[in-house]
Amino acid sequence: MKGALREKIASEITLSDYPGKTIRKWREELEITQHELSKHLALSPSVISDYESGRRKSPGTRTVRKIVDALLELDKTRKSSLYLAESDNLDEIILSMKDFSVGLSPSTFMKKIQGTNLSKTVPLVRNIHGYTVLDSLKAITTLKSSDYWKIYGWSTERALIFTGVKFGRSPMVAVRAHPLKPAMVVYVQPERIDRLAVKLAELENVSLIKTQLSEDEIIAKLEAL
Amino acid sequence: MKGALREKIASEITLSDYPGKTIRKWREELEITQHELSKHLALSPSVISDYESGRRKSPGTRTVRKIVDALLELDKTRKSSLYLAESDNLDEIILSMKDFSVGLSPSTFMKKIQGTNLSKTVPLVRNIHGYTVLDSLKAITTLKSSDYWKIYGWSTERALIFTGVKFGRSPMVAVRAHPLKPAMVVYVQPERIDRLAVKLAELENVSLIKTQLSEDEIIAKLEAL
DNA sequence: AAATCGGTTCGTCTTATGACGAAAGGTTCA
DNA sequence: TGAACCTTTCGTCATAAGACGAACCGATTT
Numbered sequence: 001m002k003g004a005l006r007e008k009i010a011s012e013i014t015l016s017d018y019p020g021k022t023i024r025k026w027r028e029e030l031e032i033t034q035h036e037l038s039k040h041l042a043l044s045p046s047v048i049s050d051y052e053s054g055r056r057k058s059p060g061t062r063t064v065r066k067i068v069d070a071l072l073e074l075d076k077t078r079k080s081s082l083y084l085a086e087s088d089n090l091d092e093i094i095l096s097m098k099d100f101s102v103g104l105s106p107s108t109f110m111k112k113i114q115g116t117n118l119s120k121t122v123p124l125v126r127n128i129h130g131y132t133v134l135d136s137l138k139a140i141t142t143l144k145s146s147d148y149w150k151i152y153g154w155s156t157e158r159a160l161i162f163t164g165v166k167f168g169r170s171p172m173v174a175v176r177a178h179p180l181k182p183a184m185v186v187y188v189q190p191e192r193i194d195r196l197a198v199k200l201a202e203l204e205n206v207s208l209i210k211t212q213l214s215e216d217e218i219i220a221k222l223e224a225l
Numbered sequence: 226m227k228g229a230l231r232e233k234i235a236s237e238i239t240l241s242d243y244p245g246k247t248i249r250k251w252r253e254e255l256e257i258t259q260h261e262l263s264k265h266l267a268l269s270p271s272v273i274s275d276y277e278s279g280r281r282k283s284p285g286t287r288t289v290r291k292i293v294d295a296l297l298e299l300d301k302t303r304k305s306s307l308y309l310a311e312s313d314n315l316d317e318i319i320l321s322m323k324d325f326s327v328g329l330s331p332s333t334f335m336k337k338i339q340g341t342n343l344s345k346t347v348p349l350v351r352n353i354h355g356y357t358v359l360d361s362l363k364a365i366t367t368l369k370s371s372d373y374w375k376i377y378g379w380s381t382e383r384a385l386i387f388t389g390v391k392f393g394r395s396p397m398v399a400v401r402a403h404p405l406k407p408a409m410v411v412y413v414q415p416e417r418i419d420r421l422a423v424k425l426a427e428l429e430n431v432s433l434i435k436t437q438l439s440e441d442e443i444i445a446k447l448e449a450l
Numbered sequence: 451a452a453a454t455c456g457g458t459t460c461g462t463c464t465t466a467t468g469a470c471g472a473a474a475g476g477t478t479c480a
Numbered sequence: 481t482g483a484a485c486c487t488t489t490c491g492t493c494a495t496a497a498g499a500c501g502a503a504c505c506g507a508t509t510t
Contacts, residue, residue, distance in 0.1 A: 012232075014238070014293075015232065015286075015293070059286055060284060
């Protein structure tokens with residue numbers, strides 16, 4: 001999950017009748033001058049003008065990509081960056097996310113991700129209707145509480161899968177603090193498991209699972225579902 | 226809102242290090258032969274091969290667009306059309322959708338769409354951070370529950386604007402049933418207003434608004450925002 | 451009135467795209 | 481062992497992309 005804005009600009013330019021006009025539209029939207037753009041690309045300003053005016057009618061993919069990336073990089077340095085506003089970096093927090101059309105039993109889901117249950121008291125009964133894989137550190141440090149809902153998709157009856165977990169305390173604290181409760185919390189390759197994390201999971205009636213699969217492996221397995 | 230798949234393929238080709246490989250990937254995904262593609266484009270098959278093999282490394286936007294459209298058109302004639310599978314869903318249901326960079330006050334938003342408040346008890350306090358215009362009948366009959374979250378974009382603090390509303394009961398029932406709640410629900414030219422709809426809105430603390438603007442007028446006004 | 455800034459126009463150059471068609475390399479299947 | 485089909489390779493050509501720089505236009509600013 002990365003660069004929705006990048007893709008949007010790229011497709012808009014590529015599919016446009018007048019790619020130059022679309023380039024201009026975005027350059028102006030991002031408040032970048034032709035001069036800045038050309039400087040960043042190590043080109044003469046006239047080149048940009050030639051594209052935008054339409055002297056070059058069908059820029060190649062290489063050119064389009066260079067321009068899109070330059071626009072976004074220049075935008076990123078701005079105070080009012082659209083790129084940063086776009087995500088609140090959500091794209092970097094959510095590594096993968098899906099909703100299933102039918103619920104999976106928790107034991108089936110656990111097998112898929114080669115997980116083991118960390119709690120003896122929480123019964124494995126809540127079906128899993130989707131999952132969200134997130135970078136725990138980034139989620140906890142940069143996600144505003146008012147944006148937490150975004151990780152829940154259609155159904156809260158889902159597995160929240162945290163990567164980059166050390167002891168697993170913070171993710172469970174966050175779950176405890178938030179009104180929406182997942183059916184399952186999964187830690188990817190945790191160093192150790194904090195006892196409080198397990199207690200909180202039991203209090204919230206949330207299944208707490210760990211897996212020794214790597215981040216990449218688990219995402220591959222889930223996206224193949 | 227049209228052609229999410231088209232945009233996806235276009236951006237993927239444009240942003241790829243090897244556009245030819247991406248073209249091939251999609252051609253094969255859609256089960257189209259080079260010969261078919263070239264015939265549809267009135268080109269020699271070798272041209273397609275040259276692109277895919279990378280002899281031409283940076284095809285122009287015109288070329289990319291022609292290829293993307295040809296792929297989709299050929300796919301459309303297939304029994305197992307990916308394009309049709311896609312458009313069964315979202316593209317025909319969501320008529321327009323946007324997220325604002327700053328929130329609008331509900332009264333400002335109401336003025337823009339010439340709306341009137343249908344409830345006396347729900348205070349107009351939740352700011353509007355975006356909107357989704359959807360065909361109520363299609364949304365209710367064809368939207369899979371696992372896709373519902375897609376209409377919420379980046380923020381649930383938005384206006385869900387339903388067109389083709391008779392009495393307004395079903396849309397509010399759907400909102401009631403769903404864990405994500407919009408800040409505002411707008412009915413476009415409803416015939417009559419069901420009393421239960423108003424009750425449900427009040428229960429959910431959702432502002433319920435009607436407007437006499439036509440679908441086209443309201444979309445035009447919103448997209449100009 | 452001169453300087454600055456953002457942008458345009460255009461002549462010119464090199465290189466790559468966009469296209470063809472002929473020949474040939476692999477599979478699959480009768 | 482062919483025939484049929486999908487694909488690749490490559491020599492060749494015209495045209496457009498990709499780039500430069502100089503001159504120029506119009507606002508603002510100094």
